[in-house]
Amino acid sequence: MRAPANMAALTGALIARGDAYLALPAYGAEGAEWAQAALARLLLSNARLKLVFAALPFAPPAFLALLAGEDRPAILQRIVRNPATSGATLLRLARQMDDAETRKALAAHAHTPAVALIGLAMHADAAVRAALLRNAGTPAVALHALLDHADAAERAALARHPQADADLLRTLLAGGDAVVRAEAVAHPHCPLTQVADACVDADAAIRRRAASNPVLPPSLRQALMGDPDPAVRAEALRLHAEGQEPALTDDGDVRVRRAQARHVALPEDLAEALSRDGDVWVRVWLARNPALPAGLIQQLGGDAEARVRHAAGRNPACPADVLATLARDGDEWVRAAVACRPDLPVEALRALEQEDAVDVASAVARNPQARDAALRRLTRHGQADVRRAVALNPDAPATALRLLLDDPYPLNRAFAVRHPNLPVADAWGSADDDAPQVRFAVGKRAVTHAAAAGRAARRHLETFPQP
Amino acid sequence: MSGILILAEHRRGTLRDATLEAIGAAGTLKAALGGPVTVLVIAADPAPLVAAVSVGAVDEVITVARPDAATYEPHVYEAVLRAVIAQRSPSLVLMPHSVDSFSLAPAVAIGEGLGFATDVFGVAVEDGQVVATRAGYNEKVFVEIDFPGRSGVLLTLRGGAFAPETAAASPTVSALDAGAGAARSKHLDWRDPPASGGIDIPGSPFILSIGRGVGDEANVAQFLELAEGLGATLGCSRPIADNGWLPKARQVGQSGQLAAKCNLYIAMGISGSVQHQWGMKHVENIVAINKDPEASIFTIARYGIVGDMLEIAEELRKQKGIQ
Amino acid sequence: MKILVPVKRVASLDDEFELNDDGRDVDPDFCEFDLNEFDEYALEAAVQIKEAAPEGSVEVVVLTIGPDDADDVLRKALAKGADRAIRVDDAGLEEADRVAIARVIAKVAENEEPGLVLCGAQSADQGNAQTGMSVAALLGWARTAVVSKLDFTPGAATAQVERELEGGLVERIEVETPAVLTIQLGINTPRYASLRSIKQANAKPIECLTPHDVGLADAEIGGAGALSRVRRVFVPERGRGEIIAGTPSQQVARLLEIISEVNG
Numbered sequence A: 001m002r003a004p005a006n007m008a009a010l011t012g013a014l015i016a017r018g019d020a021y022l023a024l025p026a027y028g029a030e031g032a033e034w035a036q037a038a039l040a041r042l043l044l045s046n047a048r049l050k051l052v053f054a055a056l057p058f059a060p061p062a063f064l065a066l067l068a069g070e071d072r073p074a075i076l077q078r079i080v081r082n083p084a085t086s087g088a089t090l091l092r093l094a095r096q097m098d099d100a101e102t103r104k105a106l107a108a109h110a111h112t113p114a115v116a117l118i119g120l121a122m123h124a125d126a127a128v129r130a131a132l133l134r135n136a137g138t139p140a141v142a143l144h145a146l147l148d149h150a151d152a153a154e155r156a157a158l159a160r161h162p163q164a165d166a167d168l169l170r171t172l173l174a175g176g177d178a179v180v181r182a183e184a185v186a187h188p189h190c191p192l193t194q195v196a197d198a199c200v201d202a203d204a205a206i207r208r209r210a211a212s213n214p215v216l217p218p219s220l221r222q223a224l225m226g227d228p229d230p231a232v233r234a235e236a237l238r239l240h241a242e243g244q245e246p247a248l249t250d251d252g253d254v255r256v257r258r259a260q261a262r263h264v265a266l267p268e269d270l271a272e273a274l275s276r277d278g279d280v281w282v283r284v285w286l287a288r289n290p291a292l293p294a295g296l297i298q299q300l301g302g303d304a305e306a307r308v309r310h311a312a313g314r315n316p317a318c319p320a321d322v323l324a325t326l327a328r329d330g331d332e333w334v335r336a337a338v339a340c341r342p343d344l345p346v347e348a349l350r351a352l353e354q355e356d357a358v359d360v361a362s363a364v365a366r367n368p369q370a371r372d373a374a375l376r377r378l379t380r381h382g383q384a385d386v387r388r389a390v391a392l393n394p395d396a397p398a399t400a401l402r403l404l405l406d407d408p409y410p411l412n413r414a415f416a417v418r419h420p421n422l423p424v425a426d427a428w429g430s431a432d433d434d435a436p437q438v439r440f441a442v443g444k445r446a447v448t449h450a451a452a453a454g455r456a457a458r459r460h461l462e463t464f465p466q467p
Numbered sequence B: 001m002s003g004i005l006i007l008a009e010h011r012r013g014t015l016r017d018a019t020l021e022a023i024g025a026a027g028t029l030k031a032a033l034g035g036p037v038t039v040l041v042i043a044a045d046p047a048p049l050v051a052a053v054s055v056g057a058v059d060e061v062i063t064v065a066r067p068d069a070a071t072y073e074p075h076v077y078e079a080v081l082r083a084v085i086a087q088r089s090p091s092l093v094l095m096p097h098s099v100d101s102f103s104l105a106p107a108v109a110i111g112e113g114l115g116f117a118t119d120v121f122g123v124a125v126e127d128g129q130v131v132a133t134r135a136g137y138n139e140k141v142f143v144e145i146d147f148p149g150r151s152g153v154l155l156t157l158r159g160g161a162f163a164p165e166t167a168a169a170s171p172t173v174s175a176l177d178a179g180a181g182a183a184r185s186k187h188l189d190w191r192d193p194p195a196s197g198g199i200d201i202p203g204s205p206f207i208l209s210i211g212r213g214v215g216d217e218a219n220v221a222q223f224l225e226l227a228e229g230l231g232a233t234l235g236c237s238r239p240i241a242d243n244g245w246l247p248k249a250r251q252v253g254q255s256g257q258l259a260a261k262c263n264l265y266i267a268m269g270i271s272g273s274v275q276h277q278w279g280m281k282h283v284e285n286i287v288a289i290n291k292d293p294e295a296s297i298f299t300i301a302r303y304g305i306v307g308d309m310l311e312i313a314e315e316l317r318k319q320k321g322i323q
Numbered sequence C: 001m002k003i004l005v006p007v008k009r010v011a012s013l014d015d016e017f018e019l020n021d022d023g024r025d026v027d028p029d030f031c032e033f034d035l036n037e038f039d040e041y042a043l044e045a046a047v048q049i050k051e052a053a054p055e056g057s058v059e060v061v062v063l064t065i066g067p068d069d070a071d072d073v074l075r076k077a078l079a080k081g082a083d084r085a086i087r088v089d090d091a092g093l094e095e096a097d098r099v100a101i102a103r104v105i106a107k108v109a110e111n112e113e114p115g116l117v118l119c120g121a122q123s124a125d126q127g128n129a130q131t132g133m134s135v136a137a138l139l140g141w142a143r144t145a146v147v148s149k150l151d152f153t154p155g156a157a158t159a160q161v162e163r164e165l166e167g168g169l170v171e172r173i174e175v176e177t178p179a180v181l182t183i184q185l186g187i188n189t190p191r192y193a194s195l196r197s198i199k200q201a202n203a204k205p206i207e208c209l210t211p212h213d214v215g216l217a218d219a220e221i222g223g224a225g226a227l228s229r230v231r232r233v234f235v236p237e238r239g240r241g242e243i244i245a246g247t248p249s250q251q252v253a254r255l256l257e258i259i260s261e262v263n264g
């Protein structure tokens, strides 16, 4: 049974099979337009399925647009909440439905067009206002509209909103209580003079929030690193000023040391000192720090605490010989830390390939360097999670993926079907799988394949124009 | 047809609290239903249990001493309870919705032709008739149940739904020689739950759990640190364990661990899938922290914070002085 | 020897749903149906007994009561190792409660004469924990509820079982057979059906009967055989708990308060 290679044949086959899950991905696909009506009949044939599809986050937006023509309010409500619904469909539903729930869902939706959000802001009840304040897409105009009747909590939310502009922030700062000011001075759009003022505010909470402003100029940051309050110093350290090496020095406060341990511009002598810190979390953060010299990573890789060794094993800069040592660690979780790394020396990986412990086995299964034979073996592991990790391995070979098509666990079969290394012909063989999610994945795979083939053929025609 | 009969549940010599809750429920219904409130104690030696059930609205305690009732045995209990019901014709029979009752209540209700509902958390009397409320579809709806044509009703009561009665009372106590019936199963021994070691999700009273909202592996360590600072055990949803970001032993849910002893569960960046809920839904104090106000976790949470878990975590660390 | 495993097609509700016009149940359009999870463990326990016994000496029979859509759960059970499947059609059983359903199961058990009936401890959707133990009462058989370990050799006069009590306490007991046992989650690891066994199961016949066919009298069928009636179903007013408002610092202050209140 071969997967039909062109979209026309594929769509015909999908309709003939009469399986809505298998056919769903074809709706709205390039090249399937001719069969739109027949597909629609199939996809809308069952009341339960309409409800299910309306809420399906991976339903094709074109199909959700079609479904938006249904009468049943429960279906429409699900479409408004579906993250896949397009802006155009949302606009259409916005004109047609005016209940409180719908307005709230529209106000919260990432695809609701700005005009509609502005409209909603004009006469919003409390729930809609809250949704607009949480929606990162709400434009500044709408935020200004919300300002008029904002209570204290809403003003704080306005001051945190990513689209808040300098004007709005200035107004909020002028009238604001400490909570609102603390939010505003942390905002990247906050006027710099106001941020500078905040850095010398008497209230440590305000200085701390100013220190967390991502566009804080280096001079102000440097000043805050000498702040008497350790929480402020720790905060000032957290964000890395590119190319600006702050003068880091020993600090008596454990909070500051933990923040320092994460800093990429850590002077070597300080790193050295922190690597012997009595606080295990300082050492954990340090061991993960990608800017740490190899010698220190090695030292931390031999730490008495497994947590620290684990962190060293996760450090992208961890040298190969340390990885190899950690691969022989007595602690399973430490071995698991290195088992998924493509840069793990080959002999060490071969040894780990023999292990059956869940955490290690699933890490090996995800390792692109793992041998095909090992991956095939892991597709038979007792734990479904380990087997699925093979399907999540970007380099999993078709031989292993084929074995997963018989996995007892539907999700694993679906992942195998989706894997680009599994030939489409094999995926198509699962078109009558018992689980709807697998059949959907098969449909999707076949549709993507046929669409790509169609595009390639058209490109070919364009390059070699027919006489 | 009158009065309320309560079957006392006890185990290894101790009355179970659920019986006091049933007595509490009976106290609230006594006026509407009329008749005495009677507690039946079946045991090899019932005497030591009498004081414990002599509370609240209880008017009478009936004891039945049988050597074959040294531990709970459903067939023995069935025979005794049915004999007492046949003799007294109570309008309501109450027992806890417990494992013991599972194997007893249906046989008694069917045998005596009583109206029957289980796991009930609300009882009302309307025009002299009992109406029970329980939950259905995994707690998503409530169901009102009535018992047309039944003069007596047997209900098993959900634990914690009725306030326990503890105020001492002085009921009359009478011993009864009730019921034929023979045991058809034999007690061998008890086994206490095993003590747990290492990462202990089932045994932890306080769990801080993280889900996919954590975003990136690099963020995970700070939650280990935070959990330690708060005195909590760190748990996680399945994708976190699947990614190898935390060991499988920390996974809460259907294919992971059951948070059996947990009293406070903080779910951060967890959407609240049924499979995750399987492991934690029963926890009394659930705090959900999620940036999506529509996330299903909020429907089971006692407290909710709509917000960014990383920001909340950061703030927690600051206010707790963890960093 | 036969082992009878009654299974239920349970419903899980979507996040939002609607009620039927009569207000006595949920509109099934909003339900996702599947084999009751507890029953999967009961089935696995039965199949394990079969596999430990001499080949061909034990037959596992699954039974459900429902409309023809419920064949799905029987096929799933067949794919997981059941040998035969029976469905009693639920037409006429609209007003049945769990006891009335148990009457159907008990009649089938009388006809099939199994040595053991294994049920799930309860259903995942309604959680009444009534059906299995009602079947035992109607048959007059020995019974144990919430079994977390089962040792039984076909033909033996007793089974050794552990029952799981509140708080994880376990009681070991010996129970007479034939018996009806209800099975707890975790007693075993239910197998997944392989794709091949699913395809084989789809080809197997399902015996379809009516309540009258199994020998029930009118006075035992549906509402007539029930001990309760659903008067009304409603969606509870459930405040979604306390939503902690404010800025992160205010929210966290409240959260820390809650932590110390609860942890004492």
Ligand SMILES: Cc1cc2nc3c(=O)[nH]c(=O)nc-3n(C[C@H](O)[C@H](O)[C@H](O)COP(=O)(O)OP(=O)(O)OC[C@H]3O[C@@H](n4cnc5c(N)ncnc54)[C@H](O)[C@@H]3O)c2cc1C
Binding pocket: A411, B210, B211, B212, B213, B214, B236, B237, B238, B239, B240, B251, B252, B253, B254, B255, B256, B257, B268, B269, B270, B271, B272, B273, B274, B275, B276, B289, B290, B291, B292, B295, B307, B308, B309, B310
């Ligand atoms: C047979 C089976 C068994 C399973 N067993 C288990 C199990 O034992 N345990 C388990 O957990 N799952 C289990 N699952 C998986 C389960 O279905 C879900 O996929 C899983 O629970 C989802 O995990 P999650 O909530 O972390 O992720 P998601 O569902 O992706 O949710 C992430 C949540 O984080 C929120 N979020 C994102 N960013 C932030 C942020 N910055 N701040 C705050 N919130 C944020 C999002 O709004 C979302 O609600 C099982 C599934 C199956 C089929």
